Amino acid sequence: MMNAKLKYLFCPESVAVVGASNGFDKLGYHVMKSLVEGGYGGRIFPVNPKGGQIWGRQSYQALSAIPEAVDLAAITVPGPFVPEIVHQCGRKMVKGAVLITAGFREIEDPKGAALQEEVRKIARLYELPIVGPNTFGFVNRTFGVNASFTPEFSRLEKGGVALISQSGGFCHLCGFMAMEQRMGVSKLMSLGNHVNVGFPEMLRHLVEEDDDTRVIALYIEGLDHPRDLLDTAKSLKGKKPIIAYKAGRNERGDSASRFHTGVMAGDYQIWKGALRQAGILEVSSPEEFIDTAKVLDKCPPIKGPRIAVLSGQAGPGLIAADAVENAGLQFARFSARTQETINRLLSPMAMRTNPVDMGPAWYSPEDMLDILKAVVEDEGTDGVIFLNVFASANVHMAKAMAERMKGAAPFTKPVVVVFSAPRGIWDAEIVEIDGKKGISIVPTPDRAGVVMGNLWKENLLPG
Amino acid sequence: MERLLLGADALAFLEREGLRVLACRLVGDEDEAVSAASKMEFPVALKVCSPDVIHKTETGGIRVCLKSETEVRQAFREIVEVFRSGSPGKRLDGVMVQQQGRGFELIVGARNDRQFGPVLMFGWGGIHAEAIGDVTFRLVPVTTRDAREMVRELRVYEALKNPRSGTVDLPSIEDFLVQVSGLIEKHAEIEEMDLNPVFAAGSEIEVCDARIRTVLVNEE
Numbered sequence: 001m002m003n004a005k006l007k008y009l010f011c012p013e014s015v016a017v018v019g020a021s022n023g024f025d026k027l028g029y030h031v032m033k034s035l036v037e038g039g040y041g042g043r044i045f046p047v048n049p050k051g052g053q054i055w056g057r058q059s060y061q062a063l064s065a066i067p068e069a070v071d072l073a074a075i076t077v078p079g080p081f082v083p084e085i086v087h088q089c090g091r092k093m094v095k096g097a098v099l100i101t102a103g104f105r106e107i108e109d110p111k112g113a114a115l116q117e118e119v120r121k122i123a124r125l126y127e128l129p130i131v132g133p134n135t136f137g138f139v140n141r142t143f144g145v146n147a148s149f150t151p152e153f154s155r156l157e158k159g160g161v162a163l164i165s166q167s168g169g170f171c172h173l174c175g176f177m178a179m180e181q182r183m184g185v186s187k188l189m190s191l192g193n194h195v196n197v198g199f200p201e202m203l204r205h206l207v208e209e210d211d212d213t214r215v216i217a218l219y220i221e222g223l224d225h226p227r228d229l230l231d232t233a234k235s236l237k238g239k240k241p242i243i244a245y246k247a248g249r250n251e252r253g254d255s256a257s258r259f260h261t262g263v264m265a266g267d268y269q270i271w272k273g274a275l276r277q278a279g280i281l282e283v284s285s286p287e288e289f290i291d292t293a294k295v296l297d298k299c300p301p302i303k304g305p306r307i308a309v310l311s312g313q314a315g316p317g318l319i320a321a322d323a324v325e326n327a328g329l330q331f332a333r334f335s336a337r338t339q340e341t342i343n344r345l346l347s348p349m350a351m352r353t354n355p356v357d358m359g360p361a362w363y364s365p366e367d368m369l370d371i372l373k374a375v376v377e378d379e380g381t382d383g384v385i386f387l388n389v390f391a392s393a394n395v396h397m398a399k400a401m402a403e404r405m406k407g408a409a410p411f412t413k414p415v416v417v418v419f420s421a422p423r424g425i426w427d428a429e430i431v432e433i434d435g436k437k438g439i440s441i442v443p444t445p446d447r448a449g450v451v452m453g454n455l456w457k458e459n460l461l462p463g
Numbered sequence: 464m465e466r467l468l469l470g471a472d473a474l475a476f477l478e479r480e481g482l483r484v485l486a487c488r489l490v491g492d493e494d495e496a497v498s499a500a501s502k503m504e505f506p507v508a509l510k511v512c513s514p515d516v517i518h519k520t521e522t523g524g525i526r527v528c529l530k531s532e533t534e535v536r537q538a539f540r541e542i543v544e545v546f547r548s549g550s551p552g553k554r555l556d557g558v559m560v561q562q563q564g565r566g567f568e569l570i571v572g573a574r575n576d577r578q579f580g581p582v583l584m585f586g587w588g589g590i591h592a593e594a595i596g597d598v599t600f601r602l603v604p605v606t607t608r609d610a611r612e613m614v615r616e617l618r619v620y621e622a623l624k625n626p627r628s629g630t631v632d633l634p635s636i637e638d639f640l641v642q643v644s645g646l647i648e649k650h651a652e653i654e655e656m657d658l659n660p661v662f663a664a665g666s667e668i669e670v671c672d673a674r675i676r677t678v679l680v681n682e683e
Binding site (some may be wrong): 222223224225226227230267269270272273274276277 | 576578579580582598599600601602609612613616
């Protein structure tokens, strides 16, 4: 019942901001800013007992005074007022709430936990799903609503990655990295203290009811009942890729050190095994988190471990080759036909077998692209890493690729690309190429190798 | 109510549950030790049995690869002497005479984790197990696929599959892990269990020593 309401919560036709304000020092100001400046297409109802105009809109002194239906209530009022507001949401038949207010279970004072329990009970009374408390809010880019206190999240590119976090700070860190790396996002949110919308509810929603989400990326710190998440993931195994970054790895579980075997049993080691068991791909840095989610979203699935590395420079090619090997992948052996094409287009000045040094073709980007095409089409290749580092002489490379891809059919295998140049040189071309036709761009050759390894691991997980 | 099963008692329990254990007998004196050993195949091992001793090796409570009655007699005396001088006032239940294990030393553990519930641990065993920490975990129940991944995650996997280090039948190890997982599922009262070492040679996977702590489950 509550789960059915999540769709309205995340795709609301109308939003009430309870605690809306014109004062910069109030969170209700920033939430209003996010909604208004984020170009939200539905109705916005500021709610503030003082009344008057807020952000140029007529405000209401209470939820009950709003003459129309409200799908989502964004709540920013101080903790003591929250229980009454949740009652009002229930009576107004609001479909869902995002509770931005902090000061619940996360604080040392036990009153915080008591307040959260009170809110949970009231929410259950009305079957009201609540994201939070203690969250910055959420943004649904594909639907077009920014119900958070960070208006800048409206700049995120639209895409297939749902980033669901236990921490607002991590969302900000990765959200800004995502902008930098052009990762397309469907939803971005912190679940905060998750009063009744936690990881299991979100996984089910994202897999079963959210067609815009193709990849689910989780940031996990710690859970009282991790099996709920793991069992849900297991039951949904293979439907959409799920990746996770687990923080707090060095913390030793309370129960760990009591017994002989327990000495070695840090909680993180259990997490590690349990994530794999549940079909969740674990990553170990925010960069790997972003790269992996982005490439899973934009590249076709990988069907085997045989990788080709094509590089405009030998050094970066070797770095990628090392990373490919470290990731447990293999080097593709080219067919006679592919090798012929390469030999025809490249002089024997450089290495023409995998990893291929395309250095001799600097002045003829078209030849490099012909090599790329031949290698992708080779039956012995499962994925390609294509590297180009700028030099004045190869400046036309990116433009040529952007032009070529316009008319080309999408690649049917993952093509992970690195285009590295000083700011201002290939910027427009990078934007044009990235995320289209089965291509995904990452910043460095080693990250290209790691992410290719993750595509293969993810492919093996559901099995 | 808590209960701790050690040594011969723990092995007897495991044997009843269908696991293979190394033959053993608890003895009280030298003659009994010799008679028990002669009923087994040499070599045998002798181990101190005391609820107060966890790390038997470090306290001189183990003698291995004893090939004759004379060696058994000698080892028995040494073990008792070391125990008496090193652990005054501690309880001595006896000395265990056991078939000498052979092959790889592995460790299989389980515990009822406060957050995760029952979990299974598998790793490289023996006296350096803790120092090296080559272990991996899964939630119970563990499937054959999970077990296969556990084996492959270990650093010792490279050695296990290397024919130069003696053939170990990996599917037998996987079956063993699944079997222990089943045992943990069946016995909710097991709070912690430590099978260390478990010897693996060919397709023979045999438990050499074990500690099992049970807590009576309250019927609610």
